[in-house]
Amino acid sequence: MNVGLAFDLLLAASLLWSCWGALTTPRLDRAIVLFIAFGLLMALAWARLSAPDLGLAEAAIGAGLTGALLLDAYGALRRRGAGTEAKK
DSSP: OOHHHHHHHHHHHHHHHHHHHHHHOSOHHHHHHHHHHHHHHHHHHHHHTTOHHHHHHIIIIIIIIHHHHHHHHHHHHHHHHHHHHHHO
């Protein structure tokens, strides 16, 4: 087995693990981090498939922009939740 095939198998296993983890974790913050990791791994997979334009788009939009928006929404959700608990 050559190094390229071993790397591709490791990348595929990492993609499956991060996808499964993001979908099944009960914690929202962990799911967002795994989603961002999945996007970065997917960008690497596109680069390995000789599609660097798709890899750059996945990294910028999938992991970067969407990840930042999800983290911001999670922060707003936590602030809103902490505000309602303080009123009780």
